[in-house]
Every structure is written in C-alpha cells, then in structure tokens.
Amino acid sequence: MSIDIKLSFFLDRDRCLEAALTANSQAAGMEVKYLQTQPPREVYRSTNVNSTQITIPLAQARGINALALIRHNLTVDALVHLYGHSVNDFSNLSAVDFKLENQDLFPPIIGFGEGGFGEGTFGGQPDPEDMPLYSESSWFAFADQELRYWFLKIEDPTNPDGYIQIGRMMLGTGWQPQYGIDWDHSIESVDPSKQERTDGGGMVVDIEPQYRRFALSCSGLTEDERYMRAFNMMQRLGRNQAFFMILFPDPAKNDSIFEAGYVIAVDAAPIARHRREFSKARFVFDELI
Template sequence: MSERRVTLCWPNRIDEAALSGGSWSWGLPRDHLQTPVMAEVAESSDLLPSSTRFDITLPRFRTIAVAALCKHNLSVDARWRVRLFRDEDASEEMWDSGWLPAWPSIYASSELNWEDSNFWSGVPFEEDRQDFTPLAWAFADRPQVCRLVRFEIEDTNNADGVVRIGRCFVGDAWQPQYNAAYGIQYGHDIGTEFESAGNAEMTEYADVKAPKRTVTFSLDHLSEEEGVRRALALQRKQGLHGEVLYTEHKTPGPMAFSRTFMGRQVSVDPLTHPYYATYANTINLKEIL
C-alpha cells in the first residue's frame, strides 16, 4: 500500500466477532465496542493494563489491513498497540504495530510558538483534546489474513480514572491503482440552527452543533474490476449507513489527522464507463460522531 493515497476501509469486522479480555464496567460493557453508535461507549473498570486490553476473535479467516480506536478518552501520554494472530490461541503472531502514541502529532510547527513545550512534537496539550475528534489508527505493513486481533492500551495516568472507547474498527483497506483526480473537496457539514427573536433587530440565537468533516472526490481511472468489485461493492455493502474509515495517509501526522475520519456515504453516484477499459465513480463521505 502506498503511503499517500486515497484509502477506503470497510467493512468493520468487529460486528461479526467475539470479544474477550479486560475488565469492563457493567453499565458500559466491552460489547459496546460493537455498537455503531459512538455515544454508547465501552468503559474499563480501572486503568490497569490488564483491564484495558481486549481480543477480537473473528469467526473465520479475514483480511485485516487497518485497526482503529474511535472517539476515545485516552490522554496525550497514552499508548496503544495492536497485534494480529493467525490462530485463535494467539500463538502465531503475524504482525505487531509496536507501542504507538494514542495522540500523534496534530499541530504543524507553523501553528506553534518556539516557547511551546510541544513545538517539536506537535502533540496537543491535555486541555486541548476536546478540540479534536479522537482517532487512533494503524495500518499493517501489508494486509494480513488472520483470526484474532489483540488491542492493548496503557494510560495509567488518565484523569478520568477509566478508559472509554466509542467504537473499534478492524477491517480491510482499498487503495485504487490510480489516486483520486485533482479537485478533491474537503469541508464541514455544520448543522447549527438559528432562532430569531421577535424584536426589531431580529436577534439570532444559535443552537450550536458539532461540525462533521466531509470529503468528495472522483476516481476517474478505475479498471473494470475496481469499478465493479470495489466501487459498486462499497455502495452495495455499506449503503448510506455503513461506516467507512477514510484517509489519505497511512501514517498519522498533522495533515493526516485533519483528513482521517470514520464516515458514511451521504450519496451514491453511478459507476460510469467514459472510455475504453476505464471506469469512474464519485464518492461523498460525511464524518460519523
């Protein structure tokens, strides 16, 4: 897989899997990781590493290329790790991400002052975490066919006293042979609503909503196989409700973090056949919060 290319990841194999391991709250159980509504979080009983780890056992061999933790409360000092195993007993390891920062570099150096303690790292301050949608992701060195995915989390100094995770993602990834055409559009869907008072000034009162990131791009140089077996399959399998992990960067960083999100299709466009042996499709995604 290329380091920098439009990448679409689906389906989320956690929905068909069996979860085990760790120690989790009775009211906010580990199984909430399988709930697509991210507000229904899974909460650990405490911060012991043995309590915050969990295994995802797949019902049969599946291709896994990427793993992610979505809408988590991990502190800026937290670390996480994901390992893929060929067998259910976790005796045959196929890939190990090693320990990764839960919060990668988010700020570019140009945004920071020389005196800022995070000038070199770009990692946010603890009090700045609420300004971002938490997402930690890791791509395997190559897609692996496996039966078990193990997540480990170390965050023993979390001020909340527990680890909370809104959703976990494990799935395959597709990078088209040719990147998206120029003209890709990034933006935000801001659902803020206004009410006007009945006074002469018609004073406006805002009902503020969280902005949701959007991306629209065109894949203008698809092969027939990519068009039929990938682009149309994405429409058929995920519809308008199914989640799609989107990124342009395999490795987290300031530019990557701003343009990587869990989203869904907001519309589906026909697969077109404009030239001989060439197919095209436009994809529209909106962030899930």
C-alpha cells in the first residue's frame, strides 16, 4: 500500500520512563505505572473523567517539546492541559513556568471551507465510530522547554465509557524532517501467525495478532538531522526502544493525523548523501501491539 505522505514526526526521546508517576485516580490493577510499559498491553484507567491528574517528576531537568497519549479511549470532547515547572508544586497552575491548556485531542480532518468537502459532513472532527480508523493516539508539540517537573490534566466528562483509559504516555523530544519524506514509503499488514503439522498429521495454528509495518525514506535531511536525529534512531536498532511516529497527509499543515504508530525500528539503510548538504535515510518500523 503506497500512500502520498508528505510530512512525518518522530517522538524518539521518551523522558517519561525515568519518572515516578503519581495520579489522583487509578483503577485496581490498572495503575498509572502502566503508562510506562512497553508494549502497551497493560493500561492505565482513571474513573475521574472530570479531572484526571498525573504528576510526572523527571530525574532532572530535560529538554521537552512533545507529549503523546497512545491507545486511549478519549473522545472528541476531551481537553488536555499540560504544565511544566522548575519546582514540584502545581498548587497554583497560573504561576507555573510553562502551560499548554485546552488542547483538543483530534484537530479537524478537513477544516470548514477547505477543499470540496470542508462544508459537508467530511469537515471537522471524525465521527465517534470513525475515530479509531484515524488514530487512537494523540500528540501535542510545543516550543522546547527544559524543566524537571510536569503535570498533566485530562477532562472528558461525557466519555460514554465512564472512565479514562490510556495505554502509553510519552513525554520527551520529537523532531520533524524539515523537508518531509520521500515518495518511497509504504504501510503493510503483517500476520506473524504460524502453522505447524502435528505428528498425527493434524494442523495446529499458533494465532498471533496482526500488526502494521511502516517503511519510509527521508530524502532531504539537513546535517543536523542526519547526525543528531537519523543516526540516533539507527543506533537503537535491536535495543527494543520505542518511537512514536506520525504521518500527515498534507504538506501545508501538520495538524491532521493520517496515521500514528507506537513502533520500534527493525531495519535501516545506510545514510547516503544524495546531493550537496542533504542526505537520505530509509527506515522500517514495526508496530508494538
């Protein structure tokens, strides 16, 4: 399946792993610590849909510019608020060093008045039944911050499930190739199930869940992107270190998610300089399920 994807974003340095997370609400057996597990088979659940609060104290001040909430059940009406501070005190949210408030989880797919569908039923946010087809993950990017203590608040009072559930949370630094990605990219479904014949001649199927494989090329990497980002991603091959990857359908904007994946790098081609001052890298990512 080849798709015309012009932009990509990678959250590749997850600082959430070092934090001792605490929350104001957590269901039994679904503690907030499960936001740090990989892959996200165990989930965090909060019964406080009006104001779920998670405190994220890092080991030290870190560079942070992105937050990702992966495999969640949040609705289009949910609001996310993220705060950062130099001290571990969030009693007065108006006095913190950084705030990102009232963030929608699902920006409009096609804005009102855009293109031929912007004024019809295809405008705005996805319908609830269609939302999982777009993504069960959300991301928020902002200017670089270097702070140690972080505080996340989520409001989703009309959630029909009666609870807030998140499979994985990533807080760290992300990057977006300045010139997008090349035409050489694909998405495929991988079925790892195995068939084995028994001694009696019968057939046994070891059924495994299917997952997606993403392959893409970045052909306009600057020198900084080549040495500080692409090389770093290649060095994680075989180390079971996850990325959050987002693909966008439109080169003119990056607020509409085409597809998002919680992935590990499984293959990469050597970085080649294909023109003066620019390099090309190719990656293959497998989705963690």
